[in-house]
Amino acid sequence: MAFWIELVIAGLVSGLVIGLSALSITLVFGIARFPNAATGDTMTLGAYGALIGHRITGSLIAGGILGAAAGALVGVLGYLLIFRQLARRSNVALLVASIGLGFMLRAAMGVAFGHSQSVFQLPLVRPWRLGEVPIQPNDLWLALAAGSALMVVFGVLYLTPIGRRMRAVADDAALARVSGISPDRVMIALWVLAGAVAAVAGMIAGIKTVVSPEMGWDLLLPAFSAAIFGGIGSPVGAVVAGLILGVAQEVATPFVGFTYKIALAFVVMLFVLLVRPRGLFGKLEGAR
Amino acid sequence: MTIDRRTMLQAAGSALALTLTPATGKAQGAPFRIGALNPVTGAGSPYGSGMQKMILAAVDEVNAAGGAGGQKLEAFPDDTQTTPQAAVLAAKKLIEVNKVKAILGTWSSGVSLAVVPLTNDANVLLMNTSGAPALSVPPANAKGLSYRFQATNDRFGRAFAEIAVKEGYQRAATMAFNNASGIGNTTGFKKAWEAKGKKVVEEVVYEPNQSSYRAELQKVLAAKPDVIVMGSFLPDTTIILREWFQTGAKTKWIIPGWAANPQLIAALGLEATEGLISVDSVSNENAPSFKRYDALHQKVTGQPGASNVYAAMTYDMVITLALAMEAAKSADVAAINAKIREVGNPAGEEVFSFADGKAALAAGKKINYQGASSVLDFDQFGDVTPDFGVFFITKGKLERRYVVKI
Numbered sequence: 132m133a134f135w136i137e138l139v140i141a142g143l144v145s146g147l148v149i150g151l152s153a154l155s156i157t158l159v160f161g162i163a164r165f166p167n168a169a170t171g172d173t174m175t176l177g178a179y180g181a182l183i184g185h186r187i188t189g190s191l192i193a194g195g196i197l198g199a200a201a202g203a204l205v206g207v208l209g210y211l212l213i214f215r216q217l218a219r220r221s222n223v224a225l226l227v228a229s230i231g232l233g234f235m236l237r238a239a240m241g242v243a244f245g246h247s248q249s250v251f252q253l254p255l256v257r258p259w260r261l262g263e264v265p266i267q268p269n270d271l272w273l274a275l276a277a278g279s280a281l282m283v284v285f286g287v288l289y290l291t292p293i294g295r296r297m298r299a300v301a302d303d304a305a306l307a308r309v310s311g312i313s314p315d316r317v318m319i320a321l322w323v324l325a326g327a328v329a330a331v332a333g334m335i336a337g338i339k340t341v342v343s344p345e346m347g348w349d350l351l352l353p354a355f356s357a358a359i360f361g362g363i364g365s366p367v368g369a370v371v372a373g374l375i376l377g378v379a380q381e382v383a384t385p386f387v388g389f390t391y392k393i394a395l396a397f398v399v400m401l402f403v404l405l406v407r408p409r410g411l412f413g414k415l416e417g418a419r
Numbered sequence: 420m421t422i423d424r425r426t427m428l429q430a431a432g433s434a435l436a437l438t439l440t441p442a443t444g445k446a447q448g449a450p451f452r453i454g455a456l457n458p459v460t461g462a463g464s465p466y467g468s469g470m471q472k473m474i475l476a477a478v479d480e481v482n483a484a485g486g487a488g489g490q491k492l493e494a495f496p497d498d499t500q501t502t503p504q505a506a507v508l509a510a511k512k513l514i515e516v517n518k519v520k521a522i523l524g525t526w527s528s529g530v531s532l533a534v535v536p537l538t539n540d541a542n543v544l545l546m547n548t549s550g551a552p553a554l555s556v557p558p559a560n561a562k563g564l565s566y567r568f569q570a571t572n573d574r575f576g577r578a579f580a581e582i583a584v585k586e587g588y589q590r591a592a593t594m595a596f597n598n599a600s601g602i603g604n605t606t607g608f609k610k611a612w613e614a615k616g617k618k619v620v621e622e623v624v625y626e627p628n629q630s631s632y633r634a635e636l637q638k639v640l641a642a643k644p645d646v647i648v649m650g651s652f653l654p655d656t657t658i659i660l661r662e663w664f665q666t667g668a669k670t671k672w673i674i675p676g677w678a679a680n681p682q683l684i685a686a687l688g689l690e691a692t693e694g695l696i697s698v699d700s701v702s703n704e705n706a707p708s709f710k711r712y713d714a715l716h717q718k719v720t721g722q723p724g725a726s727n728v729y730a731a732m733t734y735d736m737v738i739t740l741a742l743a744m745e746a747a748k749s750a751d752v753a754a755i756n757a758k759i760r761e762v763g764n765p766a767g768e769e770v771f772s773f774a775d776g777k778a779a780l781a782a783g784k785k786i787n788y789q790g791a792s793s794v795l796d797f798d799q800f801g802d803v804t805p806d807f808g809v810f811f812i813t814k815g816k817l818e819r820r821y822v823v824k825i
Contacts, residue, residue, distance in 0.1 A: 134637070141633040148630050246460045246500075248654050250686040257667045267665055339630055341654045341686065349628040384634045389625045390597055392634075 133263030138381045144270050144339070146377020147277040151332035152350060153357035153369035154284065155325045161301040161364030162321045165225035169209060170329050170354060171347035172236035177202040177330020178337030178346065179240060182249055191253075191338075195276060198334045199327040205236065206326025210318055233348065241344040248341040273335050280331040281370060284324055288366060293320045301364060353396070360400045362413025372411055376400065450493035451750050453478070453740070454513035454522040456534070457733070461501025462652060463526040465682065469730040470524045470548075471496050472719045473712070477737035477773075480715070484774040488744035488755075492737070495519060501526070503533035510534045514541045520752050521740055524548060524733040528572075528600040535559045542752055546736040548729050550575060551599035552607075555800035564756060566739075566801040568732035568792055570700045572600050572650065576607020577825045578698055578807040579648050579673050583608075584615060585823075586696070588671065592621040592644035594635065594659065596651050604650030604675060620644050625655070632659045636666065646671040651678045657686045664691040673698060676728075679812065689815045697817055701808035702731045702792050707771040708738075712791035728792065735790035739763055742776045742788055763788050764796045 152174055159167040181198030185191055213228050258265035288294040296317050299307040308314060332354075333347055340346065357376050361368025376396045383395040403411065455474040458467035478492045486492065495517045499506035506525065513519045514537060521544035525531040528551030535554065538545040545565045550572035553559055570578075583591055591612060593605035602624060609619050621642035625635045636659060639647060647670050649656065656678040663670070664687070672679075676699025684692045702725060703709050712734045713724030724731060743758040744750065761767075762776065767785035770776040779786045788795060793805035806824050810817040 134641075137637055138634055141631055141637075145630045241460070246462075246464050247682065248657065248686065250657065252688075255661060255664050255688065255691050258665060265666060269665070336630055340658045343654065346628075350630070381634045384638070389623060389635050393626065 135382070136264045138384065139378055140264070140266070140270065142378035142381035143374060144273065144377070145380065146374035147274060148332050148336045148339070148350065148373075149353045149357050149377055150370040150373025151277055151280060151328055151335070152354035153361060153373045154281070154366055155329035155332065156354055156358040157361065157364055157366060157369040158284075158321060158325045158328070160358065161366075162297055163210075163214065163225075163318065164304075165214075165222035165229070166355065167325070168226060168229040168351065169233040169236065170325075171349070171351035172233040172240075173202050173205055173326055173329040173347065174333030174336065174350065175240060175342070175344060175347035176205055176236060177327075177333035178342045179244055179249075180330060181334035182251060182337065182342055185251060191251075191272075195331065195334055198330045199280075200330075202326040202328075202330025202333070203323040204326070206322035206329075207319055209326075210322040215315075215318070237344050237348060244344065246344060248343045250341050251338045253338065269338070273338060276331065277335060280328060284328055285366065287320075287324060293317070297321055353393075356397060356400050360403060360410055362410030364414070365410070365412040368410055368412030372400075448490055448750070450491045451487070451744065452493050452495060452517060452519040453737070454510070454517065454519040455494045455496040455524055455733075456499055456506065456509055456513060456522050457496070457524045458501040458526045458530070459498040461499070462654070463499070463501040465680070466526060466727055466729040467498070467501075469716070469720050469722070469727040470526065470733040473716060473730040473734040474523055474737055476715050476719050477734045481737060481741040481773050484777060487741035487773075487777070488748050488750060490744065490750055492741065499525060499527075499530050501530065503529045506530040507533050507537065510537045514538070514543055519543065520750070520755075521546065523736045523740070524729075526729060528554065528603070529598060531565075532559060532599065535565055539564060544740070544752060544756060546740070548732045549600070550603060552603050553599050555802055560801060563801065564752075566736075566759065566797060568735060568790075568795070568803060569729070570805050570807070571607075571802055572603025573607035573610075574802075574804060574825060575675060575698065575807070576604050576609070576648075576650075577611040578823050579604070579608045580611035580615065581823045581825060582673060582696060582698065582809055583612065583646055583648065584617075586646070586671070588646040589617065590620045590642070590644045591617065591646050591648055592623075592639045592642055593619060593648045594623045594625060594639060594651065595649070596655055597624050597626055601650035601652075605648060608648050608650075627655060629655075629658075631662065633662050635659070636663055640666065640668050640670070644670055646673060648672075649674045649678065651675065653678050653680065653682060657683060660687055660691060660695075672696060675699065676808075676810070679810075679817075681817065684812060684815050684817075692812045692815065695812045697810040697812060698807055698823075699810070700728055700793070700805035701819075701822060702728055703790055703794060703805075706789050706791065706794075708735075708789055709791040711772055724791070731790070731792035735788075735792045735795060738773050738776075739788060739790070739795065741773050742780070742786065745777050745780050746786075760797050762786050763790075 177198040180201030181194040184197030185194030296312045357373040361372030379399045380392045380396045455471050457471040478494045482491050497509040523546045525547045528549040531547040531549040548569040552573045595601040595605040673696045679697035716724035742762040743755045746758040747754040767787035770786045776786050808819050
């Protein structure tokens with residue numbers, strides 16, 4: 132039993148990273164209506180931002196805030212300089228532009244920080260034992276960080292006027308505009324949120340693994356699948372789907388081995404989408 | 420006749436080219452072109468720029484001694500970025516645009532395995548520092564144009580087994596990164612370990628770029644091994660060892676030197692790395708050729724030569740190639756290729772530098788170049804057998820305790 136609980140915990144922690152990055156993708160998709168391939172590199176930027184903040188201040192919280200700010204800044208700049216200019220183009224044009232932005236970010240970080248790995252210098256701690264099950268104190272902190280990031284995002288989305296406007300634009304952009312909602316302010320709020328959430332995901336991934344310019348790009352595929360699996364445009368769906376994918380991967384390993392665990396997560400996703408094409412929490416969109 | 424702009428440019432261009440071509444003596448034709456294709460960026464970056472600088476320095480050394488086989492050498496540096504994709508593009512450029520006859524210094528098996536079909540098709544020599552066993556045999560080495568200056572992963576695995584026996588371990592488990600190099604290490608270990616009548620209690624092959632390796636570790640540790648033998652690289656080793664230390668387990672580790680290096684110690688700290696065993700091939704440190712290399716390495720990088728075993732290999736590549744050219748008295752790749760074993764293997768007078776080898780060849784003697792990286796005796800597959808240094812990480816320093824010969 133303890134064996135399985137350990138696997139589930141490992142899966143939940145991996146799932147949080149997937150879920151947060153999927154949340155960033157799904158927010159952009161829901162409101163700006165294109166798949167943002169620069170999400171992975173925004174994660175990397177968040178990880179480097181947090182790393183620098185942590186080195187300067189010695190505090191992970193300060194580092195996390197700096198990382199999130201860096202992610203938000205890149206989100207807003209990407210919108211103002213690129214995506215706003217292309218707003219009337221097809222979403223394929225926007226997708227390609229976001230791939231280009233991702234390349235630029237990755238190359239710039241490669242030049243600035245080098246290609247060798249960096250790590251968060253955190254003290255290594257022995258686990259607490261809950262009966263048979265070892266619990267990593269670090270995992271709890273990371274889960275707490277992820278949880279607070281989620282609370283902020285959902286708080287903004289569901290409790291503030293700007294969040295209400297964002298949801299209105301997501302539901303029906305044309306109707307929102309005729310109701311007098313300024314698209315620019317909504318978009319800037321969106322990119323701040325999406326950039327910061329991706330950055331927090333990147334920071335958590337960076338703390339758990341190693342920080343390198345390619346790390347975010349490597350995590351992009353599971354993030355996209357979680358966004359689709361959860362129902363594209365659904366914030367709750369993205370997080371839940373991320374957790375399910377993470378847990379499914381780890382729990383599958385005794386049966387399929389480690390090489391095929393990634394494939395297994397995708398089998399789960401395919402199965403759900405066959406039964407429920409709009410994803411876990413997706414809404415049916417009528418033809419416009 | 421009308422002269423359009425294109426014709427004019429061509430004419431002007433060829434006139435310019437003529438004036439720029441240096442007056443060449445009979446012995447000096449066009450230079451023999453080689454590509455210095457090294458991991459300047461990416462996972463190999465701690466080694467790559469040193470490898471490249473030593474190729475350029477060795478080319479200067481050969482040219483200063485009057486060139487090889489009547490020709491000067493000319494090197495074209497490029498970067499593999501330690502990825503097969505970038506390496507293939509760079510190799511294509513070196514072969515098709517720069518017209519190189521040999522590519523020297525590819526690092527990482529994935530890169531060498533991706534480049535070798537191109538060099539084979541173009542009938543170009545490839546000298547690599549990678550470990551994958553697949554590089555020894557067809558299709559990779561179907562034409563016998565590929566030479567390896569590093570030990571194969573299989574030989575690394577055999578060295579790991581020698582060390583595990585010497586250290587008195589009984590229950591060994593293995594963890595391998597899922598590629599030719601990682602699995603090569605652990606299968607080489609398993610073969611040699613089982614030949615000694617021991618058992619491997621658990622084997623795990625894991626995928627790159629995972630956010631956690633806890634499930635993999637859980638499986639390995641459940642078999643209660645006393646030592647875990649790795650076929651791994653730096654980033655995954657960092658993550659695995661961090662998670663291992665945090666489980667509180669007390670296993671010993673045997674790890675290849677390119678993963679258990681000073682960067683790993685910097686990433687994990689003193690406590691978690693204490694007692695790890697890091698194994699790497701060691702240079703031919705008592706040979707005069709190593710002293711030459713060491714002095715040159717100091718000069719061009721400011722670091723001692725022993726800090727980069729791969730730089731010693733790339734230095735030897737140029738010297739070996741140049742000696743083979745000298746012996747072949749030709750710039751023809753097939754003729755040079757036929758002479759590589761002749762100048763590197765016994766029997767013959769042992770020589771330790773290009774100039775000495777050239778002089779001995781001129782005197783009509785057979786030679787056996789003793790390299791800076793190893794004695795460089797190529798077997799039928801173009802592989803060499805260096806010795807292995809066994810380093811114990813003690814208080815954050817890699818401390819060499821003994822050398823293993825296989």
